Amino acid sequence: MFGTVFSVISFCSALFAIFIGLFNARNTRMSIVKEYFLQGDSKEHKDNRAQIYDIYNKNNDEEAIVNALLEKSEIASKVVSFYDVWAMFVKKHYLPLWTFKGIVGDTAVNMHNKLKPYIEHRRNDMKNYAAQFEWLARKIKSKYGR
Secondary structure, eight states: OHHHHHHHHHHHHHHHHHHHHHHHHHHHHHHHHHHHHHHHTSHHHHHHHHHHHHHHHHOOSHHHHHHHHHHTHHHHHHHHHHHHHHHHHHHTTSSOGGGGSTHHHHHHHHHHHHHHHHHHHHTTTOTTTTHHHHHHHHHHHHHHOO
């Protein structure tokens, strides 16, 4: 009888622990989603994206665009790094891909397309530069048809 009671209590404790674990995992993922949006909406990141868009608004020639991106290398690098880091979070399943559904995904893919000449230039020295960002852009395109 004591063994049965102990088994039932152990089983209930295990179920409770699993429930708490799942609840914490969900809360952790939601905290990461919130952090992504906070960083993405920061003034610095918005200004950096705006400067990349501005390069394309002022230049039609591909060579002029590449030169302008290289002149603003620090800004371009910050934008690439932002998406590269968050892509790693998606790849490791800390940040759900659904975070990039809608305008957020459109912006990420658009930034990747605009920074592609810069990324290709940097890959002359670092062959895996922005590999995670590229993976993320492909994943968003294939999942959400961008």
